[in-house]
Structure formats: C-alpha cells, structure tokens
Amino acid sequence: MNELAAMNDSQAASLLAEQAQGAQGDDWGKAASLAAELRARFPDHESGYRVGAASARALGLFDAAAAIIAEALVRFPAQPWPAVEQAWIALARGDLDDAGRLAAELRARWPDDHVGYQIGETSARASGRFDEAATIVADALVRFPAQAWPMAQQSWAARARGDLDEASRLAAELRARFPDYGTGYEVGALSARELGRLDDAAAIAAEALVRFPGQAWPLAQQAWIAEARGDHDEAARLAAELRARFPDHEAGYQVGAASARALGRLDDAAAVMAEAMVRFPAQPWPAVEQAWIALARGDLDAAGRLAAQVRARWPDDHVGFQIGEACARAAGRFDEAAAIVAEALPRFPGQAWPAAQRAWAVLARGDLDEAGRLAAELRGRFPDYETGYEVGALSARASGRLDGAAAIAAEALVRFPGQAWPMAQQAWIAQARGDHDEAIGLAAELRTRFPDHEAGYEIGTASARELRKFDDAAAIAAEALVRFPGQAWPMTHQAWIAQARGHHDEAIRLAAELRARFPDDEAGYQIALSLLSSRNRLDEAEAVLREAMARFSSRPWFEKHVLEIARTKRDRAMAAQVVVALQTGVAAMLADAERRLANRKKVFVVVGMHRAGTTLCARMMNGLGVDLGGPLLGPQADNPEGFLEHRSIQEAHDALFEALDAGWDTIWLGRAATDRILDRAAHIAIRDRLTRMVSDQLEAAGGVWGFKDPRTARFLPLWQEIFGDLGVQPVWILAVRDPRAVAASLLARNGLPPAIGELLWVEHYLDALRHLGPRIAGVIHYEKWFSSPLAQVQNLAAMIGAATNEAEAAAARSIKAELRHDRPGSGGYALDLAQVVYGWLSPDVLDLGLLQRKADALWRSMEAMASNSPQATGVNRITPPIDS
Secondary structure: OHHHHOOOHHHHHHHHHHHHHHHOOOOHHHHHHHHHHHHHHOOOOHHHHHHHHHHHHHOOOHHHHHHHHHHHHHHOOOOOHHHHHHHHHHHHHOOHHHHHHHHHHHHHHOOOOOHHHHHHHHHHHHOOOHHHHHHHHHHHHHHOOOOOHHHHHHHHHHHHOOOHHHHHHHHHHHHHHOOOOOHHHHHHHHHHHHOOOHHHHHHHHHHHHHHOOOOOHHHHHHHHHHHHOOOHHHHHHHHHHHHHHOOOOHHHHHHHHHHHHHOOOHHHHHHHHHHHHHHOOOOOHHHHHHHHHHHHOOOHHHHHHHHHHHHHHOOOOHHHHHHHHHHHHHOOOHHHHHHHHHHHHHHOOOOOHHHHHHHHHHHHOOOHHHHHHHHHHHHHHOOOOOHHHHHHHHHHHHOOOHHHHHHHHHHHHHHOOOOOHHHHHHHHHHHHHOOHHHHHHHHHHHHHHOOOOHHHHHHHHHHHHHOOOHHHHHHHHHHHHHHOOOOOHHHHHHHHHHHHHOOHHHHHHHHHHHHHHOOOOOHHHHHHHHHHHHOOOHHHHHHHHHHHHHHOOOOHHHHHHHHHHHHHHHHHHHHHHHHHHOOOOHHHHHHHHHHHHHOOOEEEEEEEOOOOOHHHHHHHHHHOOOEOOOOEOOOEOOEOOOOOOEHHHHHHHHHHHHHOOOOOOOOHHHOOHHHHOOOHHHHHHHHHHHHHHHHHHHHHHOOEEEEEOHHHHHHHHHHHHHHHHHOOEEEEEEEEOOHHHHHHHHHHHHOOOHHHHHHHHHHHHHHHHHHHHHHEEEEEEOOHHHHOHHHHHHHHHHHHOOOOHHHHHHHHHOOOHHHOOOOOOOOOOOOHHHHHHHHHHOOOOOOHHHHHHHHHHHHHHHHHHHHOOHHHOOOOOOOOOOOO
C-alpha cells in the first residue's frame, strides 16, 4: 500500500491490475480481492471487472461474477469483453441455452471476435445440438482460415456426437497442419482411447509428452490410458508422478482416486481425495469422488449424503444430481430418485442426462414398459445420446422382447460404430435367447475389435460354460485375468468354471483367493458358502459367513446361508443317530422294502398347460384302463366333451390360489418370491385334505388311479409331498401343445393377450421340467393325436404299462378331428422364450435330466431380470452354474 501511495493514479491502477492478473490461476481468492480494490479505486479500469468476474467464475461464485459483469456492461457498452464474460458465466453455470443465446448476440455484434464462435459451438455441442455446432464451426472456418481453433472445435464436436473415427481423423489433420497446437494431440489421444485403440492413444500421448514437456496433460493422458487398459497399478503410479510434478493438475488426483478405488484400496482413494479437497476447495469433483468411494464401499447412505452436499454447494453441477439419483436408485428409494431427477429436469433443460437418469431409475424399479417408453422418447429427442438405446435394449431384453431389443441394438451399432456396447448388447441378447453359439461368436468379435471391453470376455466365458466347453471358457477367463488384473470378475468366472466341472476343491480354493485379493467383492464369499455347505464342511462355511457379515452391511443371502448351515448341522446330527439305529436288521428291512414295492399303488398324473390337450390325454388314458374316479367336472361351452377334472382337486387348487391372492392366470414372475410361499397353516390344511382324497380315490379304484388338472403344474412340490407321505408311485405324463395355439385359444376364451398366454405356457412347462425332470414318464404332443393317432395311443399305453391291442385301437378310433381348434399358422411367436422352450420339448428323444438343469438355470435368470434388484441392474448379470 505504501508503494501505491507514492504513485500517481495511472501508475497505481496499472500496478494493481498487474498484481490481480498475476494472482489468477495461482490464488483466485487473492485475485478477486485485488480486483475488488481496483474497481473501488479506479472504477473505469477494465481489469477490475475482467479479473473480478473471471476469479468469481473460477471460484464457482456465479451470481457474484454476473453482478460484476452487469456493472461492466453499463460502464463499457461498446466493448465485446463484458458480453464474452457473460457467455462464459452462463456456460460455467451449465445454462447452455443462455450461453448459446449470448454467443449468438456476440457473433451478430462483433463478427470478427472469435470467442462468440467458440462459446456458441461449445454450448451447442454440450446441448447435443450437433448440427448447430457444425454450422457455427463452418462459419468460423471461413472467417478465420489461418487459425487452428475452428478445426480444433470441429474435432471436439465430432467426439461429442460419438463419431470418434471422424474426431480421430480431424485430430490427425490438426496435428499435421498445426503441430504445435495441443488440441490435435488431446482429441486424438482421447478419441483413440474411447475407441479402444489404446496403443494408438499411447503413441499420441508419448509424442505430446516430447512436444509439450512442460505441460501436464500428456502425462495425464498416459494415466487415463493405463486406467482404460485396466492396468490400475500403472495408472496409480502415473497419477502419483503427475501429483508430484504438477500438484495443481486435477487429473493426478482424479486418476489416482479412481485407480485406487478400482483396486479395492478404498482407504488410499480416500486419502488422495482428502488432499484434493484441501488443494481444490472450490471445485466439486473431490466431493464427487468421495461420493463414488462411499458408493464403492457399499455405503449408500454416505454416498447419498455426500451427493446432497454437492447439490447444495454446487447446484449447477450435474454430477451431484447424477450420483444422488444413482445412490437412491441402488438403495431402492425410487421416490427419492424420482424427486432428484424432477429437480434436475428444469435446472438442465437442454441436456439429455436427466431424462436418461429417469429412464435408468424406472428400469431399476422394474417398470420395464415405462423404461422402454422413456428410452424411446430419449432416442426421439436426443438421437445421438447413447442411454436411449442402452436402456431401450436392456428393458426390451428384460421383458423378453428380444426382437425389439435386437432392433434397438442394431440401430445403435449403425449410429455408434466406433463403440463397443452395441455389439455387447447383441451378444447379451443372443445369450438371453439361449443361442450360446451365436453369443460366443459375437463375444469373440467383441474381443477382437475391442480387446479392452470386459463384456467380450464375460459373455464368451459364460456362454462357453453353458455349452460345457470348459476348456474354451477357462482360456477366455485366463486371458481376462491378464488383461484386467485389478478386477475380481475374471477370477469369479474361473471359480464358476471349476464348480461347473465338478472340481469343487479347486473352486473353493479360487473363492478363498478371490476373498484375499478382493475382500470387498461378494462373489468370493457366496461361492465358498454354497460349495462348503454342499461338501459338509460346515465349520469352514460358518467362518466364511462370519467374515462376510463383519465386512458387509445386511445382505439378503446372509439369512439364507445362516438357515442352511443350521439346518444342515441339525440334519447331519439326526442322520448320525439314524445310521446308528439302522446298523442292525438290514435283511429284515430289505425284505420289508421289497414287499412294499410290490404292493405300491400308482397314480397317473397328466401335467400341462391350460388348453394344451390335457383333457384329451386323460380321456385316452381312461380308455386304456386307468380309472379317473370322481366326481368329475361336466361339459362346458369351451369343452363340450367335459374337462375330466376331479372336482375336489380343482377346488383344492383354487383354495391354494386364493390363499396366495392369485389365480390360474397369475404370472409368477410378476410377484416377489415371498408372495409365492403359502402360509404354513393353510399349506398343512390343504395338503391333509388332498391326502385324504387321494387315499380314498386309490382305494375305490383298486390301487391304480389317474387325474388331470392344468393347475397341478403350479403346485408340484405339494403333490410330491402328498405322494411321498402315502407311499404312492406317481407316473408323470407331460401333455404339450404349440404355445401359439394355446395363446390363441386363451385369447378367444379369456381375452388374454398372446404374449401373456405364451408366458403362462413357459412358466407351466418350466415348473414341470424343474420339479420333475427325469421323473417324467414321457411327453405327449397334442398335434400327434391327429397326425398319427394309433402311434400316439401306443406311446401312452407304454407309459401306463397295461393295455390290450383292442383297447389301443378303440382309443385311437375315438379321437375326433373336429375337437382340434386354433391350429398355429406360420406367424411368429409373441414371446421368444416360448419358441425356445417349445424347441426343447419338440425332439422325439429328450434328455430330461439336461432339460431340468436348463429349465432351472433359465428360471433363475428370468427371476433375476424380473426382480431388477440393484445387483441385477446391470441386467447383464450371469446366472452362476449349477452342478450337473
């Protein structure tokens, strides 16, 4: 101040301006203070306003910056820089529409000032208005032909609209024409990295490191490239070097925290961010990364709280809204997620991501139709924004609309040719169809074109495993382990492969290594618990469970394993007592067993879907000598020959449905698993009632009796329990009809849409295959009653085991062609899964054991997609193997 006092006004103003300008970048607070003094003492000096507004903007004090510029606009009306700063402030706020409007005014008043073009193109590009951005750049290229920045803006615009090949081409041209202009290297390295061409990206970054040795961004690019390779250790090393050499460059902290987080070193990540919070107190991203770290720890409450703080301090930074919504969604707090998105929509009106977050949230809560609608709307409004295609394909796939999902993925493949995820979606869709050969082919192409994209390895490994090509699956998993050394999933797949091979000790060893290297990944605990429990190593299972419960907050699978271990221990103790009791009297027991087997009663049960020919099968069975008992339901308009269903059985089934608040046409996948469990008292009452009825019918029929009711497929475990209690030998006969014909019949009779009719068909036959498997005596196809009736009757007679040639011929003659309705035409299936399952059941010779395993695995995958739990919201979750 003494120095200033000795100067005249002109000298003092120049010194203050020089000091304020010199503080910019190093100490924005000091720069703002000096600028305020300059404005107070010398209100007609531009630097007080220029430095003051720029400093306030850098500190995130946008209202203060706007107030300074409002004064400058009055004081310097004929100059462009106040209007330029106004546009920069709007851009920094995220108000892209206002920034674009102000930039347009700049270009109109000062057409030879390049900033109006730069801000206009940037705001149009950030809003997804790529045609408008291209028009502005084209104008700039004509007006400023000898300057590099218009071509630089072109390359940024190409990258923003997802045309990474074009961005790479423009960046290469920019490097050739302006080799000392950094954007050509920066966009080139970024685009090559995002295309998965990491060697090219590394070469460009290496050249930039030589050409711009005193700048931080080439080293930052090298760190980001290492992170993209999945080489998190190298990324962490480069980030540490970046922090040491350029302590004020953000990337050193951003990459350092991200790589530590990916390696599961969450304390290291938190330490890096604590340093960043001190060094960059006015910026939101350190707090954002803290929220990501909390999310990685599984602490959704802390992550949500940190995101709320980001929104409070930086309401114009979109990431606070994005993380907050993602946390609320992952925690199942869908109303809270919706509220965050609703707040973001008016705040960022020209941006696509709020609508994208809303689509993700709707998908997570399981409203697949609404998610599909929002994704379609997103594609319509923002055709170059990926989420509309990604959510659209995911929701269609999860709904079983695989053709629709494939169409969206195909469109995305054309629109985003340089990106991996559309092809990944195609591979996931092939896997969902059960077409594992196609999935393997697509995954192989994905690995070739995008060797650093995980899905090519995950899908390839899982599909090879499903086809029991274990060597192929192991080779892909081994390659993934080398390429993604810091990630847990390749080793998880190795453990699943060992489990599927039946190499349980190896799978247990891999699960232990998985827990040691990735203690925050749940798979190592779940695999070990499943295998240790099944191998009767219960003390080890308990130790793993205690470790998991100490590490993770409450998980649904904790209770399952606690109960399973306790039950197994109890059962083992009881079994030991039984073994002691059975040591004597073996000969007597065997003789008694032979007598019981010889006198064992039989029940023939026709199982199948409604409208699938169960009545015709039962009528033929009755004609071959099987007593159907009674009372039976009489004829009705939709079955003039009578349903041949036992009234007491149908009433009991209806009572079961009523107890479950369900009906014969309820889709089980639409209900939570707990809603499919019958109250114990109701279960016992109905079971006892049916047990007495079966006993009475068998006695009246002389020990051989049969029945049919399509509802039986829904309650097979109960029926197995009843037959076991009575010592009865059930003979299960599966009646099958083309699902398209069944759906057509249900549409005519009940008004059910074909897709729902076919989904009911799928559920009924998956129930039968899962619960019965090799115990099914045979499959009777409805269509063969009319194409080859005698052979069909003989097939049924062989299952029953007692019928004369005369009875077979008489039964065949009784088949009436006019009873066949709703023949399926050449039209397609309403539900792709129906075609898949019908294909399973169509061959003349069936491996029912294999079909049981396939049905069980498919059912679990369907349940996972239907539930849309946070773990499945990647909908790409792969069903773990089952023992074969």
